[in-house]
Amino acid sequence: MTATRTITFTLNGAPVSADVKPHHNLVELLQTHFGLTGARETCGQGLCGCCTVIVNGRSVSGCLYLASFVDGADVRTVEALDGAGKLSPVQEAFIEASAFQCGYCTPGFILMVTQLLDEHPDPDEEQIKHYLTGNLCRCATYPEVMDAVKLAARKRKAAASA
C-alpha cells in the first residue's frame, strides 16, 4: 500500500529493528513483529488503557501511537516486568488481591500502577482513582485494583527498606 521504513529502537532493554508502514500503530508492531501481546487494542480511541506501553519513560496509548514514532526510542512493555522470572511487587499484589478477572485490561493497569508508585510511593485513594481514570475494566475489578495498589505500595516499601 505505502512505503515501508526501517526503524530501530530499544525494546525491553534490547536493541531491535523493524520494517513498518506509516499507518501501523505500536500495538500492531509489538504483536506482529515481536510476538508481544500484553499490549492489546480494545477501544482504539485512547480511552481504555488496554494498549498501554511505556515510551521513553512515559505511558502512551499504543492504539494511537504510530509505530514509526518509536524510532530511536526506549520502549518498555509489561513483558519486561518479570525480568529473570521474578514477578514485580505490583504483579504479585495483583495476584494476591485478585485484581483481575478476564485479565484483558490487566497489563495496562499494571504498567500504570507501576508508574503511579514510581511517582507517588504512598498514594491515597483519591490519587489512585485519579491516576487510573484512563484505565477501564469491563469486569469492574476496581475495588480489587484499589487493594492491589495499596498492597503493592507496602511491598515496594518493604523491599526498599530490606
Added chain:
Amino acid sequence: MATTLNPAAKAGAQVGRSVPRLEGRDKVTGRAEYTHTMRLPGMLHAKLFRSTVPHGRIKSVDTSAAKKLPGVLHVVTVDDVRKVLPHPYYGPAFHDQPILADGKVRFVGEPVAAVISADPHIAEEAVQLITAEYEELPAIYDEVEALDTNIFVHEELKPAGTFADLKHLKGAKGTNLALDYRLRRGDFDKAYAAAAHKFEHEFKTQKVLHLSFEPFACICDYRETGVTFYDSTQGPSFVRTEMARLLGWPENKVRIKVPYLGSGYGSKLYIKLEALALALSMIARKPVKIAYTFEEMFYQITRHPSTFRIKSGVDKDGRIVARKCEVFWNGGAYADIGPRVTQKSGLTAAGPYDIDNVWIDSYALYTNMTPAGALRGFGVPQLVWAYENHTDMMARALNMDPVEFRRKNLAVEGKPHATGQMLKDHPVDKVMDKVLERMEWSKPFDKGGSGHIKRGRGFAIANKAVISPTTSVAIVNVAADGSATLYCGTVDMGQGSDTAMAQMVAEILNIPAEDVRVTPRDTDVTPYDMGTLGSRSLFHMGHAVRRAAEDARDKLKALAKEVGEPEGSNIPIADLFQKRYGMQAGNVIGSGIYKPDYTPPAPGTGQSPNVTPFWMVAGSGAEVEVDIETGHVKITKLVNVVDCGKAINPKSVETQISGAALMHLGFSMFEKMHLDGGQVTNASLADYKIPGFHDLPSVLESHYVEHDQSNGPFGAKGVGEVATFCVGPALANAIDDACGVRLMEMPLNAEAVYRAIRAKQGKPLEEA
C-alpha cells in the same frame, strides 16, 4: 509430590479456601493467550462490509473495485458462501441467521460481504470500495408494535428443530413473534376483580451491550481432513455441533480450541463469527481470522430491550393475591437465544413472592435492530427492574413500609413458586435481612433537609431459576507421578471457574488445588458441556467434576487393593503406580456426567413440580444523593447480597458480586445504545460510557449468606450473574425516596431524573 490417596487433611481444606487464581501469573505478565491477539502461520484476515439500511432487499452488491485492489485475495458474498456451504443459515433456536446477508438485510450493520487479504489494512481499505444498492423496506423497532404490525422481519420462521416447544412455529408466516411463553396459576381475572387494591404499571429497559474488552474473534483453519477453530467462545461444544451440522460432518472432524476469554458476559455464546470464518477459510483454503474492532461489537449482539406491563391485586391486609405479567422482549433481527430468555426468565416474572393467582405472557419479538441475546442474567435484570419498582410503588400507595409489605408476601422455603415447584434452598428472607442489616435500615435516616441535595435509600430483592435441563461431562486424569489434570468444557472467561473446579478435584484427591492442572478447552480432548452460561457451571460442571474425581479416587483405591495395600493405606500415589507398573507409568482416568432431574412445564400453564434444580437469590440496597437542581445522582452506598450456597472460593465469590453489581450500575445509571432510524449513533467508547474508577459508590459492600445448596456439589451453586438483578430497582427506589420521582425506564441519568423532577413540579422540559 507426596500425594496420598486417603485424605489426611480435614474435609474442606481445599473447598472454601480463597485459592489465588491458577492463571494469575499468565494474566499479570501479559502472557495469557486470547484469540484476538493470536496468529497462525500463513493466516489471512477478513474484514466485513455491512448494511447501512435497517430493512431492505438487496438489489446489487458491487465488489469489482474491491477485487481490483492489490493484495485482495477474495471478496465474498452469500453466493460464494453457498458454493461451499449449501445451507448457510445458523442459530441456536431458529436457523434464521444467514452467514452473509441473503437477498435481504434486517438491521444496520448486518454483514453483507467479506474481504480476505494477508494484510488486514488492505482488507479494510477494500471494504470501503464495496457498494450496495437496497430497495428499502419499512422497518420496525419497538417490541410492542412488533406484535401487531404488517412489517415482518422474516418471511417465514425457521425453528432449529432442537427444541420441541418451537416445532409448531415451523413455516409460520406473517408474524414477528418467535416465542410466546405462558404461565397460568390459579385464576388471575377472578382474584384481580375481587382485590381491594389494584395496581397497573408499565416499565421499560433500554438497549445495552456486553462490550467485552476482548472483542469478538475467531480463526478457522479448514482442511479437507478436518477443521480447527481458535475461538473466543463461551460454548465450544455447541460450536462444534453446529459447525459439524453446517459441514455435514461427524463432530470428531471439528475441533474447537478456546484460549482464555477477554470475557463474554453472555455475548460469546452459540454462533457468532464461527460460521462466517468457516466459509471464508473454505474459500481461501488457508486459516482466516476475523477479529472485531470495538465499534463492530455494536452490530453483533446486545441485551434485550423490554417492555413489561405488570398488574397486581392486593387484599385489604396487604397480601398480593393476583399478578399479571406481560413481557415483550425486543430480540432484534435474529432470534439467537432470545426464545430461551423469553421462556426461562419469563417463568420468574412474578418475582420472589407468594402469589396464588399468576398470569404470565412473555413474547420474543423480531425487530430491525442488532440481535439480542443473554447478558449476565439471562433476562432477569429486566424483569426485576419492573417488579421491584412496582413493589415499592404499591407499598407507597398503600402507605405500607416497603420492608413490611415485602415480608408479608415473600415466597419463603416450602412455599410454591408460580410454576408450582416447591421452593427449597431459596433463602430470600435471609438475603433481605442481610441487606437491611448492612443498610442499617432500622436506624433513622438523614434525608438531607431543605437544600438542593436530597438523600434517599431503597432496596430490592429477586430470584432466578437456573436454566434446565442441561448436561456437563468431566474427566480427571491422574498421572503416574500423582499429579492430576482436569478436562472440563467450562470456559474460564474471568469468573475463576478453573480455580474453583481445581479446588473440587483437589478436595477429593486430597492434594493442593494449585497442583491440579486444568487443560485449556479443546474439543478434541475436552468432553461435552452445554455452555458457560446462566450461572450453571459451578453446579452442573461442579457435579461432573466431583463425580470424575470420585471415580478417579475409587479407581486409585482399587489399584491399591490390587497391589496388596491394606485397607486405609496412605501410600503415596506415585508409589502405587510404581508398584503396579514397575516404573513411573500408567494413568488412572475418572469420568463424571451430570444432568439434573427435570419435569417439562405443562404446555399452556407452565406448571411443573421440577422446573429448575436451583434458585439464585439476590438483594441490593442503595443510598443516593440527588441534586434536584441538576438531576445528578451520587451513589453513596451500594450493598449487594446474594445466596451462592457454599462459597468454594470466597474471594472469587466476592469479586463476582462486586463485578456484576458494578457492571449493572453502568446499565442502570448511564449506559444506552442510541439508535436513530435504525442507525447506532454512539458505537464507540467515547460515546458509550461504561463504569470507571470515578463511578464507584462511596461505599460498596459484597456479601453472601451462608446457606448450603442441599443438592449442590459441596453445597455450592452459581454466582456469576446474581448480583446484577437488583441494582437498578434499588437505585430507582432510592431516587424516589430522595426526591419523589419515579423513573419507569433505565438509565437513571441526570437528564431523566431532572426531567422527572420538572414534570413533578408542573414545569416539564420540552422533549429534546
